[in-house]
Amino acid sequence: MKMKIAILTGGGDCPGLNGAIKWVTKSALDSRIAANRSVSFDVIGIVEGWRGITDVDPDDQKSCARYIKYLDEEVVRTWDRHGGTNLGTSRTNPFNPKNDRSARLIDNIKKLGIDAIVAIGGEDTLGVAYKLHQLGIKTVGIPKTIDLDLAGTEYSLGFDTAVNIITEEIDRLRTTAGSHSRIFVVETMGRNAGWLALRGGECSGAYIILIPEYPFDMDKVCELLRERKGREINYSIIVVAEGAKLSGRQEFLKDNHVDDFGHVSVGGIANYVAHEIEKRTGLESRHISLSHLQRGGTPSAHDRLMARWFGIAAVDMIVNGDFGRMVSLGQGEITTAPLEGIVNKLKLVDVEKYYDAERYNGRRTIF
Numbered sequence: 001m002k003m004k005i006a007i008l009t010g011g012g013d014c015p016g017l018n019g020a021i022k023w024v025t026k027s028a029l030d031s032r033i034a035a036n037r038s039v040s041f042d043v044i045g046i047v048e049g050w051r052g053i054t055d056v057d058p059d060d061q062k063s064c065a066r067y068i069k070y071l072d073e074e075v076v077r078t079w080d081r082h083g084g085t086n087l088g089t090s091r092t093n094p095f096n097p098k099n100d101r102s103a104r105l106i107d108n109i110k111k112l113g114i115d116a117i118v119a120i121g122g123e124d125t126l127g128v129a130y131k132l133h134q135l136g137i138k139t140v141g142i143p144k145t146i147d148l149d150l151a152g153t154e155y156s157l158g159f160d161t162a163v164n165i166i167t168e169e170i171d172r173l174r175t176t177a178g179s180h181s182r183i184f185v186v187e188t189m190g191r192n193a194g195w196l197a198l199r200g201g202e203c204s205g206a207y208i209i210l211i212p213e214y215p216f217d218m219d220k221v222c223e224l225l226r227e228r229k230g231r232e233i234n235y236s237i238i239v240v241a242e243g244a245k246l247s248g249r250q251e252f253l254k255d256n257h258v259d260d261f262g263h264v265s266v267g268g269i270a271n272y273v274a275h276e277i278e279k280r281t282g283l284e285s286r287h288i289s290l291s292h293l294q295r296g297g298t299p300s301a302h303d304r305l306m307a308r309w310f311g312i313a314a315v316d317m318i319v320n321g322d323f324g325r326m327v328s329l330g331q332g333e334i335t336t337a338p339l340e341g342i343v344n345k346l347k348l349v350d351v352e353k354y355y356d357a358e359r360y361n362g363r364r365t366i367f
């Protein structure tokens with residue numbers, strides 16, 4: 001039996017996506033393994049995620065050339081070293097009730113002769129894969145989001161690289177903050193979950209870490225900074241997740257934009273915190289948003305390894321007929337989890353377990 005696998009990436013890009021595409025392709029087409037399989041594969045890449053596979057006109061050659069890439073071992077050979085996604089991505093929701101294009105999407109899947117889809121993405125992209133699965137399309141997911149907020153898995157591609165970038169950038173900020181005796185407020189991504197801020201802050205030794213899961217108080221931030229005065233420390237680093245909130249307030253919105261999945265753009269909180277600190281304490285403060293730098297560049301060693309294992313596991317799942325599920329990391333092992341379990345659920349920081357609400361920082365006890 002021969003099956004055609006289509007791979008796509010959706011949502012925000014991140015390092016590790018190209019590695020996952022490479023390893024789906026390589027393990028699907030591996031001739032030694034193929035000899036022991038009852039099924040063999042062709043692999044295509046869909047350009048720009050769900051938008052590509054919905055917009056493509058299968059009867060038009062030009063459109064197919066624009067949205068479909070034939071993948072083989074030669075094409076993907078070097079991809080695991082590259083950041084971003086060579087297939088392109090989008091935040092398109094074909095099931096958006098305001099513009100439901102799911103009938104066209106399903107029609108295209110049939111016309112293109114696609115037997116199974118490997119969707120690489122976060123909650124939104126994999127949510128679409130789950131809906132398709134419910135409608136009888138064979139789908140498998142690979143978890144990706146630098147925010148690490150996807151339920152059903154301990155790891156999602158991109159997180160480790162992003163934490164490394166945060167750590168490196170804060171190392172850089174320390175020398176200038178120290179030279180000028182300034183406070184630096186560093187905004188990380190993480191609109192719902194504080195994993196990036198917490199782990200990035202812990203790795204870089206930040207003095208204060210503010211996360212969405214624990215609304216903060218500006219008086220308390222200033223009090224913590226004043227506590228430091230008189231000791232031989234002339235500067236402080238504060239890490240704040242873009243989705244962190246002042247107690248009793250909503251998150252800070254960047255603009256009025258709402259995406260296809262109904263998400264608002266958050267951001268701007270570091271600016272507010274730095275301004276308030278200076279106003280209330282007189283301590284000179286600066287702010288910086290690390291923004292998309294956190295998703296840029298080459299993948300860390302850990303993301304390359306996870307991309308490889310996740311890609312290989314996705315093909316094993318197709319061979320085993322394990323559809324409607326995603327690859328997952330559970331108790332440190334590669335396993336699978338139902339896509340149903342990620343819908344309308346997020347993996348947030350367990351404040352009791354990991355956050356010190358007195359210090360606004362990571363806990364100093366483990367057990």
Ligand code: F6P
Nearest residue numbers: 011012145146147189190191266
């Ligand atoms: O993928 C999620 C995320 O990393 C969020 O933390 C952030 O709000 C969002 O991406 C921003 O991405 P973009 O600017 O590409 O929409």
